[in-house]
Amino acid sequence: MKKITRFFWFCSGAHIDTLKKYPIEHNKYVGIGATIFFTALFAALSGGYAMYFVFSGSAFAVGFAILFGLLWGTAIFNMDRYIVSSINKEGTTNQQILQASPRILLAIMIGIVISRPLELKIFDKEIRGKLKTSYLKGQQRKIDTLQKTYQGKYAMELAKNSELKKEKDSLEKDINRSRFQLNQEVFGDKTNQTSGITGYGTYAKQKEAVLKEKQDRLKTVTGDMANMELYLSARKNYEGLNSTKLFSDKQLDSLANVAGFSDRNWALGQLSYNDKGERDLDTYLAISFIGYLFILFECLPVFVKLMSPKGPYDVAVSKLAEANIHLAERDKERDMAVTDNVYDHHLEADIDKRKRIITGQSEYDLSRHSYD
Structure with missing residues (x-):
């Protein structure tokens, strides 16, 4: 327990030698250190999962996830430790809050960053379902767009093919009716369309000629329509209509498995809305509270330090700290004094040297004058 306690003291950023002298403060800094440690642990798990997701399918995915998780957790640990240890309890409450406000904002940002990958993992099943629906709708929109482009591009050919189909249907009905009337004429059935004379006479031959003419036209129309359909089918292949199909369940599963972070993050945001585009309050609150929990957990060490009264x-x-500052200033003044003394010594030496030079020059001038 002593080792664990010292470890959490280290996590809190406290000065351990000083903290040992005040047992009443021990539990408080154990709590602060434990909060910082577990925040860093969650950050490591979150960063590791995010990196594993990025390199999913690679043989080095696990190695990258562990390495990045350790680096990310260590960075968050160091940042939290600095944030908490740098809060000064000497000022008033407002001054402390003002001093901690940038650190609180930074803690909120860190909480959002470390919570998002874990939210993606928690709602993985729902995200997959949303992605499948999105991919299926996207494929349907793609098909509709291709169909619309195809219909606009080949409007004349489609209209011609439609006319040929209508003419074919009309000819088939006329042929059936003409064949029936020919049988009535041959068998002597009296109607307003037949003579009522039994046998293959003049009227029967006329009706047979009309029937043959319609059959010949039907062959021509059927051939033209077949050629047109072959052409349109080739155009569909060229435009990609025949090759573009709706995704199967297996294909949707594969697409959801390889979905990137951006798609999954978008799907997580869309979970808060139902099919009608209205906000689903239950899902929205569930996702939001997980994020708020991590944000609160990240801010908790700062809040604990702010709420705790100033202790011994x-x-x-x-x-x-004041003593260290005083010692530093005294050492600085001493160094400056030493520097000044050295400077004065050099200055005096330089003055003496100049005096000797000037004196020597004067004596030289006097001796020269006497010689002259």
């Missing part, structure tokens, strides 16, 4: 450890650390 804080006073001792403040005095220790």
Whole structure:
């Protein structure tokens, strides 16, 4: 337990030698250190999962996930440790809040970052379902777009083919009716379309000629329509209509498995809305509260440090900091004094040297004048 306690003291960023002198503060800094440690642990898990998801399918995915998870967790741990340890308890409450506000904003951003990958994992099943629906709708829209483009591009050919179909249907009906009337004429059935004379006479031959003419026309129309359909089918292949099909369940599963972070993040946001585009309050609250939980967990060490009253450890650390500052200033003044003394010594030496030079020059001038 002593080792665990010292470890959590280290996590809290406390000055351990000073903290040992005040047992009443021990539990508080154990709690702060444990919160920082577990926040970093969750950050490592979140970063590791995010990296594993990025390199999913690669042989090195696990290695990259572990390496990045450790780096990310260590970075968050170091940042949280610095944030908490740098809050000064000497000022008023408002001053402390103002001092901690940038750190709180940074903690909120960190909480959002580390919560998102874990949210993606928690709602993985729902995200897959949303992605499958999205991919299926996207494929349907693609097919509709291709169909619309095809119909606009080959409007004349489609209209001609439609006319040929209508003419073919009309000819088939006329041929059936003409064949029936020919049988009535041959067998002598009296109607307003037949003579009522039994046998293959003049009227029967006329009706047979009309029937043959319609049959010949039907052959021509059927051939033209077959050629037109072959042409349109070739155009469909060229435009991609025949090759573009709706995804099967197996294909949708594969697409959901290889979906990128952007698609999955979008799907997570769409879970908060139903099929009608209205907000689904239950799902929205479930996703939001998970994010809020991590944000609160990340901000908790700062809040604990702000809410805790100033204790003997804080006073001792403040005095220790003042003493260190005083010592640093005294050392600085001493160094400056030493520097000034050295400078004065060199200055005096330089002055003496100049005096000797000037004196020597004067004596030289006097001796020269006497010689002259």
